[in-house]
Amino acid sequence: MTSDAADPAQAAGVAPAAAPGFLAGLLQRYGTTIEYILIPGAALVGALATFGLFVALFGKNPLDLYFYMYQGAFGTWFSWQNTLTRAAPLILTALCTALPAQLGMVIIGGEGALLIGALSATSVALVMPWAPPLVVQAAMVCAGVIGGGLWITLSGALRQYRGVNETISSLLLVYIGLAVLNHLVEGLMRDPASLNKPSTREIGAANMIGSIPGTDVHWGLVFGLVAALASYILIYHTVFGFSARVAGGNIRAAKIVGLGVNKLILTICFLAGGAAGIAGMIEVAAVQGRTNANLAAGYGFTGILVAFLARHNPLGIIPVAILLGGISASGGLLQRRLGLPDASVLVLQGIIFVFVLASDALYGRISFLKGKS
Amino acid sequence: MADGSIGLWTVPLAVFGGAIRVSTPFLFVSLGECITERSGRINLGLEGTLVMGAMSAYGISYLSGSPWLGVIAAGITGALLGALHAGICSLPRVNDIAVGIALMLFGTGLAFYLGKPLIEPTAARLPAIDFGWWSDVPQVRAALRINVLFLIGIALAPVLYWAFRTTRWGLLIRTAGESSDAARAMGYSVLAIRLRATMIGGFLSGIGGSFLSLFYPGSWNEGLSSGQGITAVALVIFARWDPMLCLWASLAFGGAAALGPALQSVGVTSGYHLFNAAPYILTLAIMIITCSPKRTLTGAPAELSITR
């Protein structure tokens, strides 16, 4: 977004004499797009190399490391399914950070919205045992969206009406959400039969949404893909999304042209929380079958990472979520084959994050992409 | 009383004792972050720094037998992580909040990775000073067994308060935080000032971590911090970037952490999950009450990304 217009040569449409031919024309035309693939790609390679060096310090062979990472994440059909299953909730929780980022907000409370979404979805399913599964499932989706949506809207409202920083408030709401969940699961909503693992009652096998036919990957992946696509269309191909991006670029300008900034922020926050809420609903309806403390598995936090790595582009989130799903899928193999501690995954994620952020500085600075070489 | 129990007095005493025992990490992290934020940059990664500090302090204390070497090692580790944060942030177009989140992940991961062999061994702990010699009540004496780091933290708050107002470097940090143009016009490098401020912030947070592993609770494990670093960063905002308010807020947080268990010990047993969340609810409530959409926060550095 920043690089192409900033380059006078490109803006003027002058083909540099030193770069004739087809390739140069290609670079000239798609330089920005290539940049968006090349720079994160280079950052990723740099991060993997650094991590390889890191494990080499502990006497492990980096080539073994890369081999097992590949094998565990993408090496077999099973590994692929493992990766995609792990990617599904990450797409949804990443949207919780990426959507508000269009408005310049940093929301890091996706985990809280996921928990509240799961709790709401479970509650709805438990009060309508008479309904046919499809109705229950639809109601669960709605409840998940509303529960998670309102939770993040609270952060947005606190920012707009009380000036409370949304990053901090959304994070505090994670801890509060978890306490609410534990309190209810061990009290009011506890299934008396869940003896040693306090849980709500089960939503029932009939109401579970199951897996995509022919795979072990649950339907959460499809929900994630649809939500990411819908978000992309919303942000880049609607007036609403355009207003949001204008407001994100400059709040004052948005006010001057008469955009209702409050309404924009609250709506975007609701959608963002709603996405994480669906992730919670999926965890209940496709995996756990009920709500308990197991739902706080950190998907919300990894989602933040996904959103930043994808530069908050809803479509970019999909491959990044698959990549990070793959890293966590391969984590087990690294433990078992190489004897690396479980925290290797965290270290690698941290290194990738640092490299990708640092690579932000490179945009618009790679001279040959500007056709000047 | 005759049987050595102090009955309901346990609650205020536990809150008082908790304020002393639990507050030190909050205090160090919040004072460190205070310096960093005053220079115009926010480092959300101090949770990672705190955990890294705790791990390295424990490791060095275990290997060398000297807990004070551990404290120094924790400080240096923290300063290095601070330098990393400042280094990346000094590149153009890099968002400091995002770098903070990245370093939170990296610091925690690295600490867990390197800390695996340290979970089992017992390292030399920091000594306590007995300030309760005047009392016959053992509970009071126990509450007043205070670590020097706590005293250093308490002393640091007014020193910083004074330094921000009157010293040259205090003024420089504030100038960098209020207007980088002004600092540049005076011939100073804003990036260099922020680098130092972030390193000092990391140094103090690392020391805060050493308190966790070397004094209270006093051993290394992966659940040690449970979000104390991030709470401390939030605390700076509602303490209005004022070191003295950071001190009071840290003490309040320490006391709040002791409230849940203390209430149970005297028979108030319901809703302990909600009591455990008390510090977070308290932070949010105070932020809601004290913030305002109409004006920027008083005391807020104008260059800070979260207040702009």
Place this chain on the structure above:
Amino acid sequence: MEFGRISRRHLLQGGAALTLGSAFGAGGARAADTTIGFIYVGSRDDYGYNQAHAQGAAALKKIAGLKVVEEEKVPETDAVEKTIESMINLDGASLLFPTSFGYYNPHMIKMAKKFPKLRFEHCGGLWSDTDPKNAGSYFGYIDEAQYISGIVAGYTSKSGKIGFVAAKPIPQVLRNINAFALGAKLANPKTTTQVIFTGDWSMPVKEAEATNSLIDQGVDVLTCHVDGPKTMVENAARRGAMVCGYHVNQSPLAPKAYLTGAEWNWEALYPKFVKMIAAGEAIPNFYRGGLKEGVVKTSPYGEAVSAEARKHADEIKAKFLSTEGYSIFKGGLMNNKGKTVIAAGTDRGQKDPELEKMDYLVKGVLGATS
């Protein structure tokens, strides 16, 4: 080039596993080429629950012909299903030990249905008739060891006040608290046991605060039921209180303050399971045992334990080990709200399923279940 080397080595590894398998297979065809997968919910060196299981896994590693693969910090989500599948698909595991309570339903059940020819052994004692036959769930009556600890604690406490730092008020935890309290009352009928719930399995600061609060209340002997007892043991010892351990032997952490402790004995049980499989015997789906069966044990007595306490504790231990056995929970037992929970004349033996639903604290325990 390098990848060629790696895959060649894999082939060699695979071949080695086969030969080792046939060597082991001498005992019985069933255990041929056995790879065993262990899954832990936390760190396997936590001085607690997970370490106890890892010690059991380590005992298996010593047996020739067995290959043990381990993965730690696997959350109780579909991640554990994927870990199980990965161990099966990529490592060739045929016997799996998902050791955390929350792995069972729905995760392990799902995997047991998916891989009907493989064996799954879960720790928690959850199996019921409707569950797959290739799934098993074992558990130990560790309350027997807690009862012995309680006796020692009752003799040692001077104030007659004992403290218990617990994670959550769930039946397993309540049963331990009650057994400990009843043991203490056996030693000294006036003893009270004060319990504080921290709310979760691993919360070091809360555990330390709970320990301090209890000692402030006059408690001078403490024990706990959390995942890693290290925090409680160290902090209590620092304040001069005595401690009883849990999960594994924590005496190296506080040699002077450590009285005894309730320990798991997985390093005896797991080799036993493997030998049963090798001999072609079926492991019962619902496997339970206490001191007598060697599933749990008590730590050796610390120096602070009096001769009187040792004698009484050893006496009761002998009864647990005898063929008649010994019942901890028998009538008339009152809860701490004054209601009779086991009528006079009723003897709830260890295997009584009623005990698995325990939702009360017995008379003499200060605290509440909600």
